[in-house]
Amino acid sequence: MQNFTQNVGFEKGVQQINQVIVELKQQYRRFGVIGFSVEATIAWLCGENKICDFVIGCYGSRIRNYVDVEPTCPTLLVFANKEKAFDIHKLVDVLKKKRYSFLQVKSFEGSHGFMDSFSDNYKKLSAHLALQHINEFVQKQLSESFL
Structure with a gap:
């Protein structure tokens, strides 16, 4: 993480x-982004x-620093219910509120x-x-493009 931030x-x-x-949107009608860990925050x-x-x-986990970012497209965030570095339950509660x-x-049950x-x-x-759950979310997003 330190290398990434520096x-x-x-x-x-x-x-x-x-x-x-922007480049890929010229070739594809629908485009989604998926990221894990640091890339999830991006x-x-x-x-x-x-x-x-x-x-x-x-x-x-760094989404906790950006809770005021409001998504402009369907967004799914997946978390483990145990995190060593911060209180995951507090983050989930803040986002849901x-x-x-x-x-x-x-x-979901587990750790990072x-x-x-x-x-x-x-x-x-x-x-x-x-x-x-991710698959169902993606299928729904892709199927809505044909409506």
């Missing part, structure tokens, strides 16, 4: 991803730019990285449930 940072990361989105920040069709962020119309927040089968924190059932 050498890239969230603002530069968002600028880079926004450039890619995805969250990209969700306010009105060029994404949907955003998914998984275990974006915002009542942002485009925001869904889900938490619970969906990563290579992680010591991998939890098969939680990973399955989270990935199923």
